[in-house]
Amino acid sequence: MSKLIKEDIDKFFIGQFEAFENSLNGESKKPLHAKRKQAIDNFKALGFPHAKHEEYKYSNIAKIFGKLFNVENLSDDSFSLSLDEASKYFIPELDAIRLVFVNGVLDNKLSDMDTLPKGVHIQAIKTAADDYAEDFEKHFNTHEIEGADNFSELNTAFTNGGIFVKIDANAVVETPIACYYFNDAKNADVISQPRNLVIAEKNSQASLIESYLTLGENTSFTNAVTEIVVEDDSIFNYYKYQNESNQAIQVGATMVHQLGKSVFNGVTLSLNGAMLRNNLNIAIHKEHSETNMYGLYLLDGKTHVDNHTVVDHKVPNCESNEMYKGILDGQSRGVFNGKIFVRQDAQKTNAFQSNRNVVLSDDAEVDTKPQLEIWADDVQCSHGCTVGQLDTDQLFYLRARGIDKQTAKSMLLNAFASDVLSNIKIEAFRTLIENKINERL
DSSP states (O other): OOOOOHHHHHHHHHHHHHHHHHTOGGGGGSHHHHHHHHHHHHHHHHOSOOTTSGGGTTOOHHHHHHHHOOTTSBOOTTOOOOHHHHHTTSOTTOOOEEEEEETTEEOTTTSOOTTOOTTEEEEEHHHHHHHTHHHHHHHTTTSOOTTOOHHHHHHHHTOOSSEEEEEOTTOBOOSOEEEEEEEEOSSSBEEEOOEEEEEEOTTOEEEEEEEEEEESSSOEEEEEEEEEEEOTTEEEEEEEEEEOOTTEEEEEEEEEEEOSSEEEEEEEEEEEOSEEEEEEEEEEOSTTOEEEEEEEEEEOTTOEEEEEEEEEEOSSSOEEEEEEEEEEOTTOEEEEEEEEEEOTTOTTOEEEEEEEEEEOSTTOEEEEEEEEEEOOSSOEEEEEEEEEOOOHHHHHHHHTTTOOHHHHHHHHHHHHHHHHHTTOOOHHHHHHHHHHHHHHO
């Protein structure tokens, strides 16, 4: 495999789009495709981000893509996954609306959408663009948001897989929606670009889980975008879980538009992968909204995880809370860049941000950069970050009471992670994560 340079990668994706466009036939005349074409034009102007791009200076995805990916040996669409095989990776004991994606495309045979709860509408995004044309015109890739980048444009250009979810007004959906994304890398490298649009209408409540996994030893590249629209008096819970293969490259953008007075809770959990980049971008448009963002990255080996978050306070009397924690071992690397914008009109804003890291080896590395940009004068805002090792006094305290060193370290690290895990409201999912952490520690 020859090494790819950035210009080759740009040309590759532009060529892929031309082939994709030619396969659409009459669909190319529909409104959705006009947005695809605008997005690919934007990507052509911007190109694939590289190390000189300020937002990717610590995460050179172009370099690792060019090093690992064989674009001449991509998997085709013939991959079939049985329900028995897929079920091995489902969250145990979880009662959920199950949606299974293979190489970024919804697989109806493996999904369970026969008996959706009242007030829930789910279908493949490419058909929903027609069936829910009014919602698409209003919400699909229409709301401006800070932090959107070249990868989001690339994903929009290839919108074809993924799902549309609509929660009707006044619907309280107790059963979570669980999305399982499988990449087939058993016989060749694979690229997937799922695109999701989720709308939570007025006075609704719902939860969405996204779980990512690559099967096989070849390289996978996932470029995922999930847009979430939250309207008045709604509560939406979002969870992202990444326990990828050592050859998996993933860029994920979650773009949240709190258009009404609402509550959004997000938890991001990253355990493994070659390079994982999480962009969580939130725009608050209505007074008295609340935004909560939590993250935990538990890394070993050469895993690289980059969490970039943006909270844009556009209006007064809102609150955001952000807490990300990292535990790093081996030669792993963690990156955190959290931005909070408080606009001039956003008086009475309360915004808090914290990033704390425990480094367990000499070869692990952390780069952290919390940021506040405030144009209002009547606000309460704070940010902070720490990078250190386990507290030796606490470790000594436990050892002095007869607890062996490894168990003592595990107890302290579990306690460190518990602040994030306690915000997982789905018991079966929280149990899975706790078990994975205990296995790792």
